[in-house]
Amino acid sequence: MGRIIKGILGGFVGKVGTVIGSQRNGVDMISSLPKKSTKAPTELQLNQRDRFSLGIGFLKPINTVLKLGFKSADPRLSSINVAMSQLLQNAIIGATGNYSLDYTKILISKGELSPGFNSLALSENAAELKVTWSTVTSSGLANPDDESLVVIYNPAKDQHFMSISGVIRSIGEIAISLPSDYSGDEVHCWLGFVAKDKKTRSTSTYAGMVAIV
Numbered sequence: 001m002g003r004i005i006k007g008i009l010g011g012f013v014g015k016v017g018t019v020i021g022s023q024r025n026g027v028d029m030i031s032s033l034p035k036k037s038t039k040a041p042t043e044l045q046l047n048q049r050d051r052f053s054l055g056i057g058f059l060k061p062i063n064t065v066l067k068l069g070f071k072s073a074d075p076r077l078s079s080i081n082v083a084m085s086q087l088l089q090n091a092i093i094g095a096t097g098n099y100s101l102d103y104t105k106i107l108i109s110k111g112e113l114s115p116g117f118n119s120l121a122l123s124e125n126a127a128e129l130k131v132t133w134s135t136v137t138s139s140g141l142a143n144p145d146d147e148s149l150v151v152i153y154n155p156a157k158d159q160h161f162m163s164i165s166g167v168i169r170s171i172g173e174i175a176i177s178l179p180s181d182y183s184g185d186e187v188h189c190w191l192g193f194v195a196k197d198k199k200t201r202s203t204s205t206y207a208g209m210v211a212i213v
Helices: 043-069 079-090
Strands: 012-016 019-024 027-032 120-122 128-132 147-154 159-163 173-177 186-194 205-211
Touching: 043 079, 043 147, 043 159, 043 186, 128 147, 128 186, 147 173, 159 173
Parallel strands: 120 205
Antiparallel strands: 012 019, 019 027, 120 128, 128 173, 147 159, 147 186, 186 205
16 A cells, blocks of 8 residues: 655555555655566576675665765765665676675775875774874865775674764874774775765775784
């Protein structure tokens, strides 16, 4: 049963007969019910499913960062849609049945601000990751108060950590506490920046892979 959300002349959400009503980014949308296919999926379709599943499995847990790190001129596209498009085009490697992620090509943000030059991930203290970057802001579009975005991924545990704490570009580093059982694990790290007003962002950099002390 559908639910009317703006009066009798407005849009609706849910199933009514053979159509489905929904809203995306404030736009009312109507689509027909999908027909069940009796055909077996092609190899191309199976490959696309595998690639999509791999990509969305990585991106969905960090959607909070992606909402800050990506912006589309098309209001119908969410931030995760834009991030997914970039990942599918650039960061999936391998062949049928053996796809994997190229962590160095993954982006957590994309935009016109200057990136975090010379970004580097390192672990000097137990269960802690530090990310450093150049504080130079004299070239390009960089502001001392741009706020850092950090994503850490532990493949062995398939876990993500995020920092949107507001540590600013001019500080040049951020330390992030990790669970004690991360000791000895290798993690991947990415660094991006978003302007204080959240209207512009940088293209993120891969800060490297590091073994946690």
